[in-house]
Amino acid sequence: MIIDHKKYDLFGKSMVQNIRIMAPFTFDFPISDNACFLYMLQGEMQYHRDEDRVNIPHKHALFLNCIQAGKTISSLNAAGINEIMVVNFHPDILKRIYDRELPLILQSAIISNKSVELLNSNFLIEKYIEGLLFYFQHPALVNEDILVLKLKEIILLLAQTPNVQAVRTIFAQLFSPAAYTFKQVVEANLFAQISMNELAQLHNLSISSFKREFARHYNSTPANYIKTKRLEKAAELLLISNERITDIAFNCGFNVLANFTKSFRDKYQCTPSEFRSGRGIVYLRVARK
Template identity: 55%
Template sequence: MLNDYKKYELFGKTLIQKIDIIGSFRYDFPVSEQACFLYVTKGEFQYKTDEQEFNISANYSLFLNCITSGKYMENSESEDHCEIVIVTFYPDILKRIYDRELPLLLQKPADIVSNKSNEKINNDFLIQKYVEGLLFYFENPSLVNEDILILRACLNFIE
Protein backbone atom coordinates (compact mmCIF):
# COMPACT_ATOMS: atom_id res chain seq x y z
CA MET A 1 0.00 0.00 0.00
CA LEU A 2 1.32 3.43 -0.94
CA ASN A 3 1.74 5.37 2.31
CA ASP A 4 3.25 8.57 0.90
CA TYR A 5 4.45 9.77 -2.49
CA LYS A 6 6.22 13.02 -3.28
CA LYS A 7 7.96 14.16 -6.43
CA TYR A 8 9.66 17.14 -8.00
CA GLU A 9 9.50 17.79 -11.72
CA LEU A 10 11.92 19.66 -13.93
CA PHE A 11 10.84 20.80 -17.40
CA GLY A 12 7.66 18.71 -17.10
CA LYS A 13 9.38 15.41 -16.20
CA THR A 14 9.74 13.70 -12.84
CA LEU A 15 13.29 14.27 -11.59
CA ILE A 16 13.26 13.20 -7.94
CA GLN A 17 10.73 10.96 -6.17
CA LYS A 18 10.30 9.74 -2.61
CA ILE A 19 8.08 6.69 -2.25
CA ASP A 20 6.96 5.34 1.12
CA ILE A 21 5.28 1.93 0.93
CA ILE A 22 3.86 -0.30 3.64
CA GLY A 23 3.21 -3.95 2.85
CA SER A 24 3.63 -5.86 -0.37
CA PHE A 25 4.02 -4.05 -3.68
CA ARG A 26 5.17 -4.39 -7.27
CA TYR A 27 6.37 -1.58 -9.54
CA ASP A 28 7.08 -2.15 -13.24
CA PHE A 29 9.68 0.22 -14.68
CA PRO A 30 8.70 2.13 -17.80
CA VAL A 31 10.39 1.31 -21.09
CA SER A 32 12.07 4.55 -22.06
CA GLU A 33 15.42 6.12 -22.72
CA GLN A 34 16.43 7.16 -19.22
CA ALA A 35 18.58 6.00 -16.36
CA CYS A 36 17.50 5.79 -12.73
CA PHE A 37 19.25 5.87 -9.37
CA LEU A 38 17.31 4.24 -6.53
CA TYR A 39 18.30 4.47 -2.87
CA VAL A 40 16.56 2.59 -0.04
CA THR A 41 16.28 4.66 3.13
CA LYS A 42 14.11 2.12 5.00
CA GLY A 43 13.24 -1.54 4.50
CA GLU A 44 14.16 -3.49 1.39
CA PHE A 45 12.87 -4.55 -2.00
CA GLN A 46 13.71 -7.07 -4.70
CA TYR A 47 14.73 -5.83 -8.12
CA LYS A 48 14.03 -8.36 -10.87
CA THR A 49 14.64 -8.70 -14.57
CA ASP A 50 14.17 -11.68 -16.83
CA GLU A 51 17.78 -12.69 -16.07
CA GLN A 52 18.63 -11.28 -12.62
CA GLU A 53 17.34 -10.63 -9.12
CA PHE A 54 18.86 -8.34 -6.46
CA ASN A 55 17.81 -7.79 -2.87
CA ILE A 56 18.31 -4.12 -2.08
CA SER A 57 18.19 -3.25 1.62
CA ALA A 58 18.38 0.02 3.58
CA ASN A 59 21.36 2.28 2.76
CA TYR A 60 22.02 0.44 -0.51
CA SER A 61 21.33 1.74 -3.96
CA LEU A 62 20.74 0.57 -7.49
CA PHE A 63 21.76 2.29 -10.71
CA LEU A 64 19.61 1.32 -13.69
CA ASN A 65 19.54 1.86 -17.40
CA CYS A 66 15.75 1.70 -17.82
CA ILE A 67 15.62 1.18 -21.58
CA THR A 68 14.61 -2.50 -21.76
CA SER A 69 11.35 -4.08 -20.65
CA GLY A 70 10.72 -6.74 -18.03
CA LYS A 71 12.26 -4.84 -15.11
CA TYR A 72 10.40 -4.40 -11.86
CA MET A 73 10.80 -4.08 -8.12
CA GLU A 74 8.68 -5.74 -5.51
CA ASN A 75 8.37 -6.63 -1.87
CA SER A 76 6.20 -9.61 -1.06
CA GLU A 77 6.36 -9.14 2.72
CA SER A 78 2.98 -7.88 3.87
CA GLU A 79 4.20 -6.08 7.02
CA ASP A 80 7.41 -4.41 5.77
CA HIS A 81 7.84 -0.66 5.47
CA CYS A 82 9.97 0.51 2.55
CA GLU A 83 11.08 4.03 1.63
CA ILE A 84 12.87 4.66 -1.67
CA VAL A 85 14.35 7.78 -3.24
CA ILE A 86 14.52 7.73 -7.05
CA VAL A 87 16.48 10.14 -9.23
CA THR A 88 15.74 9.90 -12.95
CA PHE A 89 18.19 11.03 -15.63
CA TYR A 90 16.59 12.14 -18.91
CA PRO A 91 18.97 12.74 -21.84
CA ASP A 92 16.96 15.71 -23.13
CA ILE A 93 16.97 17.42 -19.72
CA LEU A 94 20.69 16.84 -19.30
CA LYS A 95 21.36 18.24 -22.78
CA ARG A 96 19.24 21.26 -21.95
CA ILE A 97 21.14 21.88 -18.70
CA TYR A 98 24.51 21.31 -20.32
CA ASP A 99 23.59 23.17 -23.49
CA ARG A 100 27.17 23.74 -24.63
CA GLU A 101 28.94 20.52 -23.70
CA LEU A 102 28.03 17.46 -21.69
CA PRO A 103 30.31 16.54 -18.77
CA LEU A 104 32.83 13.78 -19.56
CA LEU A 105 30.83 11.36 -17.45
CA LEU A 106 27.89 11.69 -19.87
CA GLN A 107 29.87 11.55 -23.09
CA LYS A 108 30.03 8.27 -24.95
CA PRO A 109 33.31 6.51 -24.15
CA ALA A 110 35.69 5.58 -26.95
CA ASP A 111 35.80 1.98 -25.73
CA ILE A 112 32.72 0.50 -24.12
CA VAL A 113 33.87 -1.57 -21.17
CA SER A 114 30.56 -3.09 -20.12
CA ASN A 115 27.02 -3.41 -21.35
CA LYS A 116 25.53 -3.77 -17.87
CA SER A 117 22.08 -2.30 -17.64
CA ASN A 118 21.96 -2.31 -13.84
CA GLU A 119 24.25 -2.52 -10.87
CA LYS A 120 23.77 -2.76 -7.12
CA ILE A 121 25.91 -0.20 -5.30
CA ASN A 122 27.19 -0.91 -1.81
CA ASN A 123 26.58 1.43 1.09
CA ASP A 124 28.78 4.48 0.63
CA PHE A 125 29.15 7.55 2.87
CA LEU A 126 29.07 10.01 -0.06
CA ILE A 127 25.93 8.43 -1.51
CA GLN A 128 24.23 8.60 1.90
CA LYS A 129 25.07 12.31 2.18
CA TYR A 130 23.83 12.93 -1.37
CA VAL A 131 20.48 11.29 -0.54
CA GLU A 132 20.25 13.19 2.75
CA GLY A 133 20.63 16.37 0.68
CA LEU A 134 17.72 15.29 -1.53
CA LEU A 135 15.57 14.36 1.48
CA PHE A 136 16.12 17.87 2.85
CA TYR A 137 14.04 19.24 -0.04
CA PHE A 138 11.19 16.80 0.66
CA GLU A 139 11.20 18.04 4.27
CA ASN A 140 11.36 21.69 3.13
CA PRO A 141 9.30 21.90 -0.07
CA SER A 142 9.00 25.69 0.10
CA LEU A 143 12.73 25.89 -0.77
CA VAL A 144 12.33 23.98 -4.03
CA ASN A 145 12.27 25.88 -7.31
CA GLU A 146 13.46 25.31 -10.88
CA ASP A 147 16.91 26.76 -10.17
CA ILE A 148 17.46 24.40 -7.22
CA LEU A 149 16.35 21.40 -9.32
CA ILE A 150 18.70 22.37 -12.15
CA LEU A 151 21.53 22.69 -9.64
CA ARG A 152 20.67 19.29 -8.12
CA ALA A 153 20.57 17.73 -11.60
CA CYS A 154 24.04 19.18 -12.29
CA LEU A 155 25.35 18.00 -8.92
CA ASN A 156 24.23 14.45 -9.65
CA PHE A 157 27.34 14.10 -11.77
CA ILE A 158 29.74 16.00 -9.54
CA GLU A 159 28.87 14.23 -6.31
Protein backbone atom coordinates (compact mmCIF):
# COMPACT_ATOMS: atom_id res chain seq x y z
CA MET A 1 0.00 0.00 0.00
CA ILE A 2 1.37 3.42 -1.01
CA ILE A 3 1.26 5.70 2.04
CA ASP A 4 2.97 8.74 0.54
CA HIS A 5 3.79 9.75 -3.03
CA LYS A 6 5.41 13.05 -3.98
CA LYS A 7 6.71 14.01 -7.38
CA TYR A 8 7.99 16.84 -9.54
CA ASP A 9 7.27 17.10 -13.27
CA LEU A 10 9.62 18.51 -15.90
CA PHE A 11 8.13 19.73 -19.20
CA GLY A 12 4.84 18.01 -18.34
CA LYS A 13 6.30 14.57 -17.51
CA SER A 14 7.27 12.94 -14.23
CA MET A 15 10.96 13.51 -13.52
CA VAL A 16 11.53 12.58 -9.87
CA GLN A 17 9.33 10.72 -7.39
CA ASN A 18 9.59 9.97 -3.69
CA ILE A 19 7.41 6.98 -2.74
CA ARG A 20 6.79 5.37 0.66
CA ILE A 21 5.14 1.93 0.57
CA MET A 22 3.96 -0.26 3.43
CA ALA A 23 5.03 -3.91 3.23
CA PRO A 24 4.03 -6.46 2.20
CA PHE A 25 3.31 -5.33 -1.34
CA THR A 26 3.75 -6.13 -5.01
CA PHE A 27 3.87 -3.19 -7.39
CA ASP A 28 3.62 -3.37 -11.19
CA PHE A 29 5.20 -0.54 -13.16
CA PRO A 30 2.87 1.01 -15.74
CA ILE A 31 4.21 0.54 -19.27
CA SER A 32 6.29 3.61 -19.99
CA ASP A 33 8.49 5.21 -22.63
CA ASN A 34 11.44 5.99 -20.38
CA ALA A 35 14.34 4.64 -18.37
CA CYS A 36 14.41 5.04 -14.61
CA PHE A 37 16.83 5.11 -11.71
CA LEU A 38 15.25 3.48 -8.66
CA TYR A 39 17.09 4.08 -5.37
CA MET A 40 16.32 2.28 -2.08
CA LEU A 41 16.14 4.88 0.68
CA GLN A 42 14.64 2.53 3.25
CA GLY A 43 13.97 -1.19 3.39
CA GLU A 44 14.77 -3.77 0.74
CA MET A 45 12.91 -4.71 -2.43
CA GLN A 46 13.02 -7.41 -5.06
CA TYR A 47 12.80 -6.87 -8.80
CA HIS A 48 11.08 -9.57 -10.89
CA ARG A 49 12.19 -10.53 -14.41
CA ASP A 50 10.95 -13.85 -15.78
CA GLU A 51 12.19 -16.44 -13.25
CA ASP A 52 14.97 -14.11 -12.09
CA ARG A 53 14.77 -12.22 -8.81
CA VAL A 54 17.13 -9.30 -8.14
CA ASN A 55 17.34 -7.98 -4.58
CA ILE A 56 17.75 -4.22 -4.15
CA PRO A 57 19.25 -3.61 -0.67
CA HIS A 58 19.23 -0.35 1.26
CA LYS A 59 21.30 2.38 -0.50
CA HIS A 60 21.50 0.35 -3.71
CA ALA A 61 19.79 1.27 -6.95
CA LEU A 62 18.31 -0.33 -10.04
CA PHE A 63 18.72 1.30 -13.44
CA LEU A 64 16.37 -0.03 -16.07
CA ASN A 65 14.76 0.54 -19.42
CA CYS A 66 11.08 0.59 -18.56
CA ILE A 67 10.16 -0.19 -22.18
CA GLN A 68 11.87 -3.58 -22.44
CA ALA A 69 12.47 -4.67 -18.84
CA GLY A 70 10.19 -6.54 -16.48
CA LYS A 71 7.97 -4.25 -14.49
CA THR A 72 7.33 -5.72 -11.06
CA ILE A 73 8.90 -5.02 -7.66
CA SER A 74 7.89 -6.46 -4.30
CA SER A 75 8.90 -6.14 -0.65
CA LEU A 76 11.26 -8.63 0.98
CA ASN A 77 10.20 -7.82 4.53
CA ALA A 78 6.92 -8.99 5.99
CA ALA A 79 6.19 -5.58 7.49
CA GLY A 80 7.59 -2.08 7.68
CA ILE A 81 7.95 0.92 5.42
CA ASN A 82 9.93 0.89 2.20
CA GLU A 83 10.97 4.20 0.67
CA ILE A 84 12.28 4.68 -2.84
CA MET A 85 13.43 7.59 -4.96
CA VAL A 86 12.78 7.32 -8.69
CA VAL A 87 14.33 9.50 -11.40
CA ASN A 88 12.77 9.15 -14.86
CA PHE A 89 14.62 9.70 -18.14
CA HIS A 90 12.34 10.52 -21.08
CA PRO A 91 14.08 10.52 -24.49
CA ASP A 92 12.32 13.68 -25.70
CA ILE A 93 13.30 15.55 -22.53
CA LEU A 94 16.92 14.38 -22.80
CA LYS A 95 17.07 15.66 -26.38
CA ARG A 96 15.59 18.95 -25.24
CA ILE A 97 18.03 19.61 -22.38
CA TYR A 98 21.01 18.57 -24.52
CA ASP A 99 20.01 20.72 -27.49
CA ARG A 100 23.38 20.51 -29.26
CA GLU A 101 24.62 16.95 -28.84
CA LEU A 102 23.80 14.05 -26.55
CA PRO A 103 26.65 13.20 -24.14
CA LEU A 104 28.54 9.96 -24.74
CA ILE A 105 26.78 8.13 -21.91
CA LEU A 106 23.50 8.45 -23.84
CA GLN A 107 25.08 6.78 -26.88
CA SER A 108 26.28 3.21 -27.31
CA ALA A 109 27.65 1.05 -30.11
CA ILE A 110 27.33 -2.13 -28.04
CA ILE A 111 25.08 -4.82 -29.48
CA SER A 112 23.05 -5.87 -26.46
CA ASN A 113 19.46 -6.18 -25.25
CA LYS A 114 20.46 -5.71 -21.60
CA SER A 115 17.82 -3.57 -19.91
CA VAL A 116 18.50 -3.85 -16.16
CA GLU A 117 21.55 -3.09 -14.00
CA LEU A 118 21.95 -3.21 -10.21
CA LEU A 119 24.10 -0.35 -8.87
CA ASN A 120 25.95 -0.76 -5.58
CA SER A 121 26.07 1.82 -2.80
CA ASN A 122 27.92 4.94 -3.93
CA PHE A 123 28.88 7.96 -1.79
CA LEU A 124 28.29 10.56 -4.52
CA ILE A 125 24.91 9.11 -5.42
CA GLU A 126 23.96 9.03 -1.73
CA LYS A 127 24.71 12.76 -1.56
CA TYR A 128 22.68 13.32 -4.71
CA ILE A 129 19.69 11.55 -3.14
CA GLU A 130 20.08 13.69 -0.02
CA GLY A 131 19.86 16.73 -2.28
CA LEU A 132 16.62 15.48 -3.83
CA LEU A 133 15.16 14.92 -0.37
CA PHE A 134 16.03 18.52 0.50
CA TYR A 135 13.95 19.76 -2.44
CA PHE A 136 11.02 17.55 -1.44
CA GLN A 137 11.20 19.16 2.00
CA HIS A 138 11.39 22.66 0.48
CA PRO A 139 9.13 22.60 -2.59
CA ALA A 140 9.11 26.41 -2.87
CA LEU A 141 12.74 26.22 -4.05
CA VAL A 142 11.97 23.90 -6.96
CA ASN A 143 11.77 25.26 -10.48
CA GLU A 144 12.43 24.11 -14.04
CA ASP A 145 16.10 25.11 -14.00
CA ILE A 146 16.74 23.19 -10.78
CA LEU A 147 15.12 20.05 -12.19
CA VAL A 148 17.18 20.24 -15.40
CA LEU A 149 20.35 20.59 -13.34
CA LYS A 150 19.41 17.62 -11.14
CA LEU A 151 18.66 15.49 -14.20
CA LYS A 152 22.02 16.32 -15.76
CA GLU A 153 23.76 15.73 -12.42
CA ILE A 154 22.55 12.14 -12.04
CA ILE A 155 23.55 11.39 -15.64
CA LEU A 156 27.07 12.64 -14.87
CA LEU A 157 27.20 10.54 -11.70
CA LEU A 158 26.03 7.41 -13.55
CA ALA A 159 28.84 8.00 -16.05
CA GLN A 160 31.34 7.67 -13.18
CA THR A 161 30.10 4.34 -11.79
CA PRO A 162 31.74 0.97 -12.56
CA ASN A 163 28.47 0.12 -14.35
CA VAL A 164 28.89 2.80 -17.01
CA GLN A 165 28.92 0.34 -19.94
CA ALA A 166 25.57 -1.17 -18.93
CA VAL A 167 24.17 2.30 -18.21
CA ARG A 168 25.20 3.49 -21.70
CA THR A 169 23.58 0.45 -23.28
CA ILE A 170 20.28 1.03 -21.47
CA PHE A 171 20.26 4.77 -22.23
CA ALA A 172 20.95 4.12 -25.92
CA GLN A 173 17.89 1.86 -26.13
CA LEU A 174 15.71 4.92 -25.55
CA PHE A 175 16.86 6.35 -28.87
CA SER A 176 17.25 3.07 -30.82
CA PRO A 177 14.52 0.86 -29.37
CA ALA A 178 14.81 -2.01 -31.90
CA ALA A 179 15.81 -5.28 -30.21
CA TYR A 180 18.64 -7.44 -31.55
CA THR A 181 18.12 -11.11 -32.38
CA PHE A 182 19.61 -13.77 -30.14
CA LYS A 183 22.30 -14.66 -32.69
CA GLN A 184 23.23 -11.03 -33.33
CA VAL A 185 24.05 -10.53 -29.65
CA VAL A 186 26.00 -13.80 -29.43
CA GLU A 187 28.08 -13.22 -32.56
CA ALA A 188 28.83 -9.60 -31.64
CA ASN A 189 30.24 -10.65 -28.26
CA LEU A 190 32.03 -13.89 -29.16
CA PHE A 191 35.48 -12.48 -28.49
CA ALA A 192 34.66 -10.10 -25.64
CA GLN A 193 36.14 -10.53 -22.17
CA ILE A 194 32.82 -11.41 -20.54
CA SER A 195 31.57 -14.35 -18.50
CA MET A 196 28.72 -16.66 -19.45
CA ASN A 197 26.52 -14.97 -16.89
CA GLU A 198 27.29 -11.53 -18.37
CA LEU A 199 26.50 -12.82 -21.85
CA ALA A 200 23.16 -14.08 -20.57
CA GLN A 201 22.47 -10.64 -19.11
CA LEU A 202 23.05 -9.04 -22.51
CA HIS A 203 20.00 -11.05 -23.63
CA ASN A 204 17.95 -10.20 -20.51
CA LEU A 205 17.91 -13.91 -19.65
CA SER A 206 18.81 -15.98 -16.63
CA ILE A 207 21.76 -18.33 -17.16
CA SER A 208 19.45 -21.37 -17.39
CA SER A 209 17.15 -19.67 -19.93
CA PHE A 210 20.18 -18.50 -21.91
CA LYS A 211 21.58 -22.04 -22.15
CA ARG A 212 18.23 -23.42 -23.34
CA GLU A 213 17.89 -20.69 -25.94
CA PHE A 214 21.49 -21.20 -27.07
CA ALA A 215 20.94 -24.92 -27.59
CA ARG A 216 17.83 -24.16 -29.66
CA HIS A 217 19.73 -21.80 -31.98
CA TYR A 218 23.12 -23.53 -32.19
CA ASN A 219 22.49 -27.19 -31.23
CA SER A 220 25.51 -26.88 -28.91
CA THR A 221 26.41 -25.64 -25.46
CA PRO A 222 27.58 -22.01 -25.12
CA ALA A 223 30.95 -23.11 -23.69
CA ASN A 224 31.76 -25.49 -26.57
CA TYR A 225 30.58 -23.21 -29.35
CA ILE A 226 32.25 -20.07 -28.04
CA LYS A 227 35.57 -21.81 -27.29
CA THR A 228 35.63 -23.34 -30.77
CA LYS A 229 34.99 -20.00 -32.46
CA ARG A 230 37.64 -18.27 -30.35
CA LEU A 231 40.24 -20.91 -31.16
CA GLU A 232 39.43 -20.73 -34.88
CA LYS A 233 39.83 -16.96 -34.78
CA ALA A 234 43.14 -17.28 -32.91
CA ALA A 235 44.43 -19.81 -35.46
CA GLU A 236 43.55 -17.43 -38.28
CA LEU A 237 45.34 -14.51 -36.61
CA LEU A 238 48.43 -16.63 -35.94
CA LEU A 239 48.78 -17.19 -39.69
CA ILE A 240 47.93 -13.75 -41.05
CA SER A 241 49.24 -11.33 -38.39
CA ASN A 242 52.44 -10.57 -36.49
CA GLU A 243 50.66 -9.89 -33.18
CA ARG A 244 52.13 -11.40 -30.04
CA ILE A 245 50.55 -14.71 -29.05
CA THR A 246 49.54 -13.19 -25.69
CA ASP A 247 47.71 -10.35 -27.46
CA ILE A 248 45.98 -12.75 -29.84
CA ALA A 249 44.79 -14.87 -26.94
CA PHE A 250 43.39 -11.84 -25.11
CA ASN A 251 41.74 -10.38 -28.23
CA CYS A 252 40.03 -13.71 -28.86
CA GLY A 253 38.51 -13.81 -25.38
CA PHE A 254 41.12 -15.81 -23.42
CA ASN A 255 42.35 -13.95 -20.33
CA VAL A 256 44.73 -16.69 -19.12
CA LEU A 257 47.51 -17.65 -21.55
CA ALA A 258 47.97 -21.13 -20.05
CA ASN A 259 44.28 -21.95 -20.63
CA PHE A 260 44.54 -20.69 -24.20
CA THR A 261 47.65 -22.78 -24.91
CA LYS A 262 46.07 -25.96 -23.48
CA SER A 263 42.81 -25.47 -25.39
CA PHE A 264 44.73 -24.68 -28.58
CA ARG A 265 46.86 -27.82 -28.24
CA ASP A 266 43.78 -29.97 -27.61
CA LYS A 267 42.20 -28.74 -30.84
CA TYR A 268 45.19 -28.42 -33.19
CA GLN A 269 47.66 -30.94 -31.67
CA CYS A 270 50.40 -28.29 -31.41
CA THR A 271 51.18 -25.11 -29.50
CA PRO A 272 50.25 -21.68 -30.87
CA SER A 273 53.93 -20.94 -31.64
CA GLU A 274 54.32 -24.26 -33.50
CA PHE A 275 51.12 -23.53 -35.43
CA ARG A 276 52.49 -20.16 -36.49
CA SER A 277 55.90 -21.55 -37.50
CA GLY A 278 54.47 -23.96 -40.05
CA ARG A 279 52.34 -26.62 -38.43
CA GLY A 280 49.27 -24.51 -39.10
CA ILE A 281 49.64 -24.77 -42.87
CA VAL A 282 49.99 -28.55 -42.59
CA TYR A 283 46.93 -28.75 -40.35
CA LEU A 284 44.81 -26.73 -42.78
CA ARG A 285 45.89 -28.84 -45.75
CA VAL A 286 44.93 -32.04 -43.94
CA ALA A 287 41.63 -30.54 -42.78
CA ARG A 288 40.66 -29.63 -46.34
CA LYS A 289 41.17 -33.19 -47.67
